[in-house]
Amino acid sequence: MIWLERLLAISAKEARQLARDRVTFGMIIGVPVLQMLLFGYAINFDVRDVDAAMLDQSRTSLSRQLVGDLQATQVLRVVREAGSERELRELMQRGNARVGIVIAPDLERRLFEGNRPAVQLLVDGSQPALEKIAQGLGSMPLLKRAGTSATGVRRFEIRTEYNPARRTAVQIVPALIGTILTMTMVIFTSGASVRERERGNLELLITTPVTRGQLLAGKLLPYVIIGLIQTTLILGVGRVLFGVPMAGSFVDLYLGALVFIAASLSLGLFISTIALTQFQAFQMAFVTMLPSILLSGFMFPFEGMPAFAQAIAQVLPLTHCNEIIRGITLRGATLADMHVPLLKLVIFLVLMFSLAVTRFRKRLD
Amino acid sequence: MTVAISARGLTRRFGAVTAVDGIDLDVPRAQIYGFLGPNGSGKSTTIRMLCGLLVPSGGTVNVLGHEVPREVETVRRKIGYMTQRFSLWDDLTVTENLDFMCRIYGLDGATRRARMKDRIRSYDLASHANQRAGTLSGGERQRLALAAATLQEPQLLLLDEPTSAVDPQNRRDCWENLFALVAAGTTILVSTHYMDEAERCHRLAILDHGRIAAEGEPKQLARDIDATVIEIECADLTAVRRVLVTVPAIRSVAQLGNRLHVLMHRDSADPERELRASLAGQCADARVERVGATLEDVFVAATQLRRPDVERAA
Numbered sequence: 182m183i184w185l186e187r188l189l190a191i192s193a194k195e196a197r198q199l200a201r202d203r204v205t206f207g208m209i210i211g212v213p214v215l216q217m218l219l220f221g222y223a224i225n226f227d228v229r230d231v232d233a234a235m236l237d238q239s240r241t242s243l244s245r246q247l248v249g250d251l252q253a254t255q256v257l258r259v260v261r262e263a264g265s266e267r268e269l270r271e272l273m274q275r276g277n278a279r280v281g282i283v284i285a286p287d288l289e290r291r292l293f294e295g296n297r298p299a300v301q302l303l304v305d306g307s308q309p310a311l312e313k314i315a316q317g318l319g320s321m322p323l324l325k326r327a328g329t330s331a332t333g334v335r336r337f338e339i340r341t342e343y344n345p346a347r348r349t350a351v352q353i354v355p356a357l358i359g360t361i362l363t364m365t366m367v368i369f370t371s372g373a374s375v376r377e378r379e380r381g382n383l384e385l386l387i388t389t390p391v392t393r394g395q396l397l398a399g400k401l402l403p404y405v406i407i408g409l410i411q412t413t414l415i416l417g418v419g420r421v422l423f424g425v426p427m428a429g430s431f432v433d434l435y436l437g438a439l440v441f442i443a444a445s446l447s448l449g450l451f452i453s454t455i456a457l458t459q460f461q462a463f464q465m466a467f468v469t470m471l472p473s474i475l476l477s478g479f480m481f482p483f484e485g486m487p488a489f490a491q492a493i494a495q496v497l498p499l500t501h502c503n504e505i506i507r508g509i510t511l512r513g514a515t516l517a518d519m520h521v522p523l524l525k526l527v528i529f530l531v532l533m534f535s536l537a538v539t540r541f542r543k544r545l546d
Numbered sequence: 547m548t549v550a551i552s553a554r555g556l557t558r559r560f561g562a563v564t565a566v567d568g569i570d571l572d573v574p575r576a577q578i579y580g581f582l583g584p585n586g587s588g589k590s591t592t593i594r595m596l597c598g599l600l601v602p603s604g605g606t607v608n609v610l611g612h613e614v615p616r617e618v619e620t621v622r623r624k625i626g627y628m629t630q631r632f633s634l635w636d637d638l639t640v641t642e643n644l645d646f647m648c649r650i651y652g653l654d655g656a657t658r659r660a661r662m663k664d665r666i667r668s669y670d671l672a673s674h675a676n677q678r679a680g681t682l683s684g685g686e687r688q689r690l691a692l693a694a695a696t697l698q699e700p701q702l703l704l705l706d707e708p709t710s711a712v713d714p715q716n717r718r719d720c721w722e723n724l725f726a727l728v729a730a731g732t733t734i735l736v737s738t739h740y741m742d743e744a745e746r747c748h749r750l751a752i753l754d755h756g757r758i759a760a761e762g763e764p765k766q767l768a769r770d771i772d773a774t775v776i777e778i779e780c781a782d783l784t785a786v787r788r789v790l791v792t793v794p795a796i797r798s799v800a801q802l803g804n805r806l807h808v809l810m811h812r813d814s815a816d817p818e819r820e821l822r823a824s825l826a827g828q829c830a831d832a833r834v835e836r837v838g839a840t841l842e843d844v845f846v847a848a849t850q851l852r853r854p855d856v857e858r859a860a
Contacts, residue, residue: 381631390651
């Protein structure tokens with residue numbers, strides 16, 4: 182029992198210090214809310230009102246109808262009309278238009294024969310995500326109305342499951358739980374432990390009978406609770422502002438988040454056994470953060486990465502966290518369904534914590 | 547068991563630097579044992595090896611009957627350590643700091659309350675009980691650190707320059723506290739660079755460049771000093787100084803007000819007469835007098851004069 186009491190004494194002390202550190206305490210609430218608003222509103226793949234320039238070489242009622250249909254999708258907005266192909270290219274080069282619509286002079290014949298494209302969409306490839314939009318437009322059956330046959334027929338019917346309205350926020354917000362926790366957890370723990378060493382508190386602590394396990398686990402505990410508070414905050418804001426659904430059970434979600442939080446904290450503790458100053462700890466935390474955010478499938482599909490990047494992603498806890506949380510919140514999966522990524526997280530946690538304990542010496546040399 | 551700490555050939559190297567160089571140490575129980583030495587003489591390094599914070603590069607250490615570092619965890623239940631720098635938590639109050647340390651030492655609720663009450667009273671912390679440690683004065687912090695180090699009633703207290711940031715009155719109080727602890731049976735090892743503090747120790751080791759230059763009771767050390775101490779009083783001390791540089795037996799000269807305090811080699815039969823003779827030409831009115839050695843003389847003789855001696859012997 183003394184064992185547990187020592188651990189809890191460390192936790193209570195840590196929590197008390199945290200509550201008195203107003204800046205850090207503010208970050209616990211402020212960082213998740215700010216990030217949510219930033220990511221939730223700024224990252225948006227459902228593009229609307231892309232500026233388009235049009236070169237109508239046909240100038241028929243059919244061509245006007247066609248442009249009308251394109252604009253009706255609200256994806257494009259024709260802002261300029263070009264007189265020549267050269268003018269169209271200039272408009273795109275200057276960035277006045279992101280998409281160019283070229284309508285062939287013999288539009289009606291091409292539509293009728295159906296073996297040559299009647300309309301060409303020029304897409305600004307320097308902008309991410311735009312090309313996908315154009316591809317979506319290309320497969321639109323927009324020419325059905327023109328009374329023609331073959332071109333308008335769709336071969337596949339596509340239905341987006343779990344996110345029928347195809348809203349980006351629905352994909353992004355659940356993944357933000359892990360991303361925001363990565364940012365705060367790793368930095369908080371590594372910083373707090375290194376600060377204790379910098380101030381000389383550790384020299385005193387390690388001459389007492391407290392064990393390494395008690396010391397590290399005791400430090401971890403209050404941050405676990407903070408992590409769960411942040412999770413709640415993100416879920417709440419996601420629900421209220423972005424209408425993100427919750428298909429699975431909260432118990433499963435919190436259990437999954439708990440394992441991820443502990444894994445991130447262990448990584449922070451491990452960093453604190455290497456870093457000598459708070460500044461170093463912050464830099465090291467940052468080095469683990471960036472690949473986590475880029476490679477975890479938070480924004481870019483995991484499947485599109487080269488093999489070595491996928492291998493790195495497998496080592497990062499955020500990858501598995503995103504998998505679990507998206508599964509539970511959006512697809513209504515249970516934790517049992519998610520046992521593979523969960524197991525990987527548990528392995529990471531056990532390994533990282535053991536590594537931190539082994540590297541942590543109750544000595545100064 | 548009358549010895550609290552015993553070390554043989556204790557050595558610690560940091561890369562190419564040897565911070566502690568083959569120290570032999572026997573610290574008797576229930577006494578105050580002092581380490582006197584300038585900065586960088588190896589005081590802190592030795593103390594850190596004794597409480598297991600640093601692993602010795604060579605030699606053996608036995609603390610309270612346990613081998614260190616092998617049995618360091620057992621030793622840690624029986625010692626209190628006070629670091630050179632204040633190392634309790636600035637953002638916790640006096641009470642919170644003490645309460646935390648009690649829990650770390652595994653004291654149960656009743657003992658915890660009793661000890662905290664007692665320490666707050668004996669170390670005069672009652673009026674600051676709810677003040678954050680970071681806002682305390684140097685003397686208050688030092689009392690708090692000492693109170694915390696004694697919470698588990700250790701058999702041995704290791705104090706690394708406990709009074710370096712403390713005013714004279716608080717230093718006096720601190721030493722009263724130390725003697726009270728010794729009366730209760732605690733052994734105290736304290737490092738210092740203040741002569742007056744060293745004088746208060748039961749025994750003393752003078753450290754210099756990682757070695758023990760002299761060891762014993764302060765009084766005995768003063769009696770056994772390997773030098774003759776002379777004081778010269780004169781109106782024109784500058785003239786006296788000019789003469790003294792030419793006398794080969796002189797080992798060190800220090801001015802105290804209008805007197806010069808001179809350490810001389812012992813080999814001279816009558817150093818006073820010798821000096822008077824040398825001074826007769828320049829300052830006939832000089833008063834030359836042999837005086838008893840102070841601990842400072844011992845310190846100077848043991849540290850600054852050691853190397854020329856070695857050179858001379860070689």
